[in-house]
Structure formats: C-alpha cells, structure tokens
Amino acid sequence: MKKVTRSRQRPHTTDTLWRETDLALLKELMTAEASLPSDAPRALLSVRLSTLTAETTSPVRQELDLRRLAREQGYRVVGVASDLNVSATRVPPWRRRELGHWLNDRVPEFDVLLFWKLDRLVRRLTDLSTMIEWCHRHGKNLVSKHDAIDLSSPVGKVMTEIIGGIAEIETAAISTRVSSLWDYTRTQSDWLVGKPPYGYTIDDRGVLVIDPQEERVLRWCLGAALRGVSARRMTTVLIRAGVPTGGGGQWTASTLLRRLRNPALMGFRVSESKSGGARRSETVLGVDGNPIRVADPIVTEAEWLSLQAALGERAKSQPTRRKRGATEFLGVLVCADCGTHMTAHRSRGKVRTYEYLRCRRCPSGGLGAPDPESVYSRLTDEIVNALGSEPVRVREYALGTDSLDRRRTVEMAIAHYMTGLEPGGRYARTSFTRQQAEQSLGKLITELERLDPKTSEDRWLQTSSGGTFRERWDREDRETMAGDLRRAGITCSVSRHKVPGVRAPHVGLKLIIPADAKERLVIKRDAFTGESS
Incomplete structure (x- = not known):
C-alpha cells in the first residue's frame, strides 16, 4: 500500500499572490481530496513561469487549475514544484530548483506529474524526449491540463511528441525575432534596447549618457592600474568603500577587469565574444569600417590603450592557472580560526614561485600553510585510513x-x-x-x-559495486575523492601555529566526519545524464 502523507498543505506560490477567494477555493479542493481512498494515485503539480507579469498566467491560477484536474482524475496531490522566473528553454525540468529536487531525490513519492500546458514544462523537443524516457523507466505519467498529453496510452504519447515539436518551433521563431532585433540595434548609433555598459545610463529621452558616479569609479581604477595596483587590491578598496557594482552582487577581480577591458569606455558600441573560452567585448564596426559611437567617451583612445598595456603587463607576471583550479580539495579544507575555505595561492618571486594555502577572513590570510602538496597528501592518508575500507554503494531506483x-x-x-x-x-x-x-x-x-x-512500492535500493572506496580513490584522481568528501559533508580543519625560531608555521589537520557520512557517501547516479554525484 502506498504511503500517504497527511501533513497540512499550504499554497506553494508567493503568499502575496493569493486572494481570499483563491484561498477559499484551495480549501474546498483540499477538503474534497481528503475523501480519496488511501491508495489513490499521487500527483505532483509543476508550476513554472519565465517572468511574472500582469499578462502572464499567474502561478496561483496554474496551481488551482491543476488541483481541479487532480480532483477530476481522482489524484491525491502530494506536492507542488513551483519554479518562478525560470526559462524552460534554458533550464530543463531536472535542473530546476524545486521540480529537479522531486525528479532526482523524491521519485518514489508521486505517480503522475501534472502541468498546466506543455510549454510550462518544456520548450525543447530533446527535453521532452528525455522526460518521456525517464517516465517509462520510473513508471510515471505526464498529464497536461490544456494539451492531449497522457503517457498511459499510445495515442497520448504520439500527441505529446507532436505538441513538443510545435513548442520547439515556436521557441525557435521567438529566438530568431530577438536575434534579428539585436542584429539591427548593433548597427545603429542610437541606444534602442539592452542594458547599458558600466559607466553609462539612459536618460529620460532614451539617450545613453555618462553616469557621474560610475565614471569616477572607472577614472580612479584607471589611475590605480597605471600605478601598478592589482585588480584584486582595487576590488578590496571598492568593497570597503561600499561602492555599488551597478548590477547587484559584490565586486570581483574578474568583473572589474572585464569592465576595464571593455571598449565601451570610449563610447563605442560593443558585442560580446567568447572565443577561447574568455568573455571579452569587441568593438562593432559600421558600414564605413569605423567603430559605431553611441555615447561620449569616459576615457580617450590613448588612455584606453595605456590601460590595456598596464593590465596586460601585470597579467604576464601572474602564474599560469591550473586546469582544475589552484586548490585540489576546495570545500573540504577549512580554516580552524575563521571557518572559511582554504584556497591555494601562488606568487612569483625573483628566484622561484611560492605556493601556500590561506583563508579569507583571517588578517592577511592567517599564518598561511606552505607546501599545499604536503597538506593534500596528509589529508589523503587520513581519509583512506578512516573510510577506505567502506564498500562503494550505488543508489538504484526499483519499481514496485x-x-x-x-x-x-x-x-x-x-x-x-x-x-x-x-x-x-x-x-x-x-x-x-x-x-x-x-x-x-x-x-x-x-x-x-x-x-x-x-x-x-517504488523505492530506492543501495547496491554494492563490488569494491571499496580505497580502490575507487586509487583508480581515480583526487578530484573524485574531493567530490566524495563534499557529498558526505566531510571537512578537514586546518590550524597554523607559529614555531619559535622557524619561519614556516606548524600546520595541524583535524578530520571532521559527520555521523551520517557513510550514508551520504552513497553514489547517486543522475537519471537524466548518467553521471554520478
């Protein structure tokens, strides 16, 4: 017999969107649901919107319509996955915050997935095919309120694929219209659409003009860069001074460098280029072969060239980045004093390059931990001794x-x-x-x-792979071990103590293993990509 959760349900969308009449109807529907037999099919409601405006179908209406559908079909509602301000084109169902949690971790708790319309669930035919395949493997059904979609019949499956193809065609048409608009605006000297670059704003007439406050920030950064100040130091000063970023969030060195390298500082129209894996802005040329000017310049061409030369010279003096990042056990090593993550840093001296571990909140990064490789080796040995004999278990889904x-x-x-x-x-x-x-x-x-x-009942099973974690870690690399430790919530506290007469501090390691670490070490395979997590 299926387990039924009797906990009191509540509206799952934003509370301010619910009116008194909506809440009264919700109460009526939930009262009718309480009279269903205990073995009634269990339904999960999926509510999604790309943007919430007055013209869009409100999440409240979607939820109430789906609850009516559940009552008509005799389904018991066990949950509502509400994902607002989420694009179905960019984010597939299994990657959304709420719906993805149900699809990846709470599969045994529902039998059918209800959604208002197919484009509320997916907008790509490949995503729809993936969902259909997933439903067949896990014994689930898809049912739409406004489309003839029901995987329990061959006709319903065919209709699902046809409607999905139409939705993808509609998405492609919208994308083409948007791309055409952007292509047109890039050739115009007037600012027609889009977010202005940092340093500029749009006035009441819709004209791109210089923002005085952001101009002062950029001019200060220009002078600092020409004096040899690093981008990291500049961001520290900006954060301490409480300077807004102009786009929310906090200042970072990469964000500042992107803005200082942007030709838009000279008042030119630019477009983003991702060649070589790096995000850079390039000047857009007009039909005459010259840059298209859209605003007054913040810096002159000579100043911009001097700035690029200074940034480029400092970039040459930085050590090359490692392929997988500087810190091998990022998220596992934490400072014993401030509790922040330890990260590896390298600085190049006149003779050789120095590498050390430091934290974020301690003054000057604490005493530091020289020779990170020795810390990694000690951590590896302690982990293998503590958990290496544990059998590798994999979570599998079993149909009832x-x-x-x-x-x-x-x-x-x-x-x-x-x-x-x-x-x-x-x-x-x-x-x-x-x-x-x-x-x-x-x-x-x-x-x-x-x-x-x-x-x-549908349930999760844990099966053994026939090996131990010692064998798994010997066969794989440290990144695999670090991923296992992060999944299990295992951390290593790093302490540093000054030793009299010795320049380098003494580094102590203390392994912190949660009580449920062995259960959290179980490998969970992604049912949509096949990858392990």
Whole structure:
C-alpha cells in the first residue's frame, strides 16, 4: 500500500499572490481530496513561469487549475514544484530548483506529474524526449491540463511528441525575432534596447549618457592600474568603500577587469565574444569600417590603450592557472580560526614561485600553510585510513511489483476460510471439510508471510559495486575523492601555529566526519545524464 502523507498543505506560490477567494477555493479542493481512498494515485503539480507579469498566467491560477484536474482524475496531490522566473528553454525540468529536487531525490513519492500546458514544462523537443524516457523507466505519467498529453496510452504519447515539436518551433521563431532585433540595434548609433555598459545610463529621452558616479569609479581604477595596483587590491578598496557594482552582487577581480577591458569606455558600441573560452567585448564596426559611437567617451583612445598595456603587463607576471583550479580539495579544507575555505595561492618571486594555502577572513590570510602538496597528501592518508575500507554503494531506483494485488487476494481468502471454520460455519460441519479448509488456510498464511509489502512500492535500493572506496580513490584522481568528501559533508580543519625560531608555521589537520557520512557517501547516479554525484 502506498504511503500517504497527511501533513497540512499550504499554497506553494508567493503568499502575496493569493486572494481570499483563491484561498477559499484551495480549501474546498483540499477538503474534497481528503475523501480519496488511501491508495489513490499521487500527483505532483509543476508550476513554472519565465517572468511574472500582469499578462502572464499567474502561478496561483496554474496551481488551482491543476488541483481541479487532480480532483477530476481522482489524484491525491502530494506536492507542488513551483519554479518562478525560470526559462524552460534554458533550464530543463531536472535542473530546476524545486521540480529537479522531486525528479532526482523524491521519485518514489508521486505517480503522475501534472502541468498546466506543455510549454510550462518544456520548450525543447530533446527535453521532452528525455522526460518521456525517464517516465517509462520510473513508471510515471505526464498529464497536461490544456494539451492531449497522457503517457498511459499510445495515442497520448504520439500527441505529446507532436505538441513538443510545435513548442520547439515556436521557441525557435521567438529566438530568431530577438536575434534579428539585436542584429539591427548593433548597427545603429542610437541606444534602442539592452542594458547599458558600466559607466553609462539612459536618460529620460532614451539617450545613453555618462553616469557621474560610475565614471569616477572607472577614472580612479584607471589611475590605480597605471600605478601598478592589482585588480584584486582595487576590488578590496571598492568593497570597503561600499561602492555599488551597478548590477547587484559584490565586486570581483574578474568583473572589474572585464569592465576595464571593455571598449565601451570610449563610447563605442560593443558585442560580446567568447572565443577561447574568455568573455571579452569587441568593438562593432559600421558600414564605413569605423567603430559605431553611441555615447561620449569616459576615457580617450590613448588612455584606453595605456590601460590595456598596464593590465596586460601585470597579467604576464601572474602564474599560469591550473586546469582544475589552484586548490585540489576546495570545500573540504577549512580554516580552524575563521571557518572559511582554504584556497591555494601562488606568487612569483625573483628566484622561484611560492605556493601556500590561506583563508579569507583571517588578517592577511592567517599564518598561511606552505607546501599545499604536503597538506593534500596528509589529508589523503587520513581519509583512506578512516573510510577506505567502506564498500562503494550505488543508489538504484526499483519499481514496485504486483505483489500488492496478490496480497489483497490472499488476505480475502484467509478471511473467507477463517469465517467458515468458526462454529456453525460452512467448513466446521464435518471433519473432512475442516481438515481441507485448515490445510488451505495454512498454505495461504505461508504465502502471505512471504509477500513483502515493501516490494509493492517504488523505492530506492543501495547496491554494492563490488569494491571499496580505497580502490575507487586509487583508480581515480583526487578530484573524485574531493567530490566524495563534499557529498558526505566531510571537512578537514586546518590550524597554523607559529614555531619559535622557524619561519614556516606548524600546520595541524583535524578530520571532521559527520555521523551520517557513510550514508551520504552513497553514489547517486543522475537519471537524466548518467553521471554520478
């Protein structure tokens, strides 16, 4: 029998969007749902919007319509996955915050996924095909409020793929219109659409003009860069001074460098280029072959060239980046004093390059931990000694069997024989009928004992891969080990203590293993990509 959660449900969308009439209808629908039998199919409602405006279908309307559909179909609503301000084109269902959590970790808790319209679920045919395949593997169904979609029938599956193809064509048409608009605006000297670059703003007439405050920030950064000040030092000063970034969030060295390298500082129109994996802005040329000017310049061409030369010269003096980042156990090594992550830093001296671990909040990064490789090796040895003998277990999804129906049949037969064996019953009249009935009753009781009620439910199983984590870590690299440790919530506290007469501090390591670490070490395979996590 399926487990039913009786916890009180509440509106899952933004509370301010619910009116009194909506809440009254919600209460009515939930009251009707309470009268459903305990084994009614369980429904998960999916609510999604790209942007919430007055013209869009509100999430409240979507949820109420889906609850009406669930009542009509006899489904019990077990949850609502509400993902607002999420693009279905960019983010597939299994990557969304709420719906993705249900699809990846709470699969046994529902039987059917309800959505308002197909474009509320997916906008790419490949994503729809992936969802259909996932539903078949996990014994789930897709049902739409406004489309003829129901995977329980062959016709419904075909209609799902046809509607999905139409939705993808519509998405491609929208993308083409947007791209054409951007292509047109790039050739115009007027600012028609888009967010202005840092240092500029749009006035009441829709004209791109210089923002005085942001101009002062850029002019200060120009002077600092020409004096040899690093971008990291400049960001520290800007953060301490409380200077707004102009786009939310906090200042970072990469964000500042991107703005200082932007030709838009000279008042030119630019477009983004991602050649070589780096985000850079390039000047857009007009039909005459010259840059298109859209505003007054913040810096002159000579100043911009001097700035690029200064930034380029400082970039040459920086150590080359490692392919997987400077810190091998990022997120595992934490400072014992301030609790922030330890990160690896390298500085190049006149003779050689120095590498050390430091934290974020301690003054000057704390005492530092020289020779990160020795710290990694010590951590690896301690982890292998503590957890290397643990067997590698993988989480697998198991569909329920038909034993539930057989169990009900056996229980009914047992009740039948027990009633007949009571005094005055049909099997208590002669010794022969009593003996035959008791034999049949014994067989049924034995069969009932063998029927495990747990096998009738969809559930997660943990299977062994036949090896230990020591063998897994010997076979793979440190990044695999670090991923396992992060998944299990295992951290290593790094302490540094000054030793008299010795320049380098003493580095101590303390492994912190949560009580449930062994359960969290279980490998969970992504049902949509096949990757392990």
